[in-house]
Amino acid sequence: MLEKMINKRVLKDVEKLSPHHQTSALESYNSVILRFAPKNVVFPFIGMLCRLYLSAIHFNDKADRPQATSASVPVFKVHFPKFK
Incomplete structure (x- = not known):
């Protein structure tokens, strides 16, 4: 019985990790x-509308870029806010 409960919880967690829910x-x-x-x-209004259109175009243009690499190792940018 405990295994069934754990499996249900694990399945819910995996569902939340799926790319459809990210x-x-x-x-x-x-x-x-x-x-x-x-x-x-x-x-x-028209200025905001144009800026939203421009941001959508920019985001869609940059969405399919490959991962940045350095010596064939993926590079990630880590951001540490100053207030923490």
Whole structure:
């Protein structure tokens, strides 16, 4: 009985890890939007619309880039916020 409960929990965890439930792409896109249209600047409607279109074009253009490598080892950028 305990094995059945663990298996159900494991299956739920694996389901959450599947690529269909990942939010990293959405978070990346939101980061691109903030680069083109920061929240502390007020834009007119047409200006904001153009900036959103531009951010979507930029994100889609850069989405299929291969992983950066150095001596055939994948390179990752680690960001440490100053406030932590």
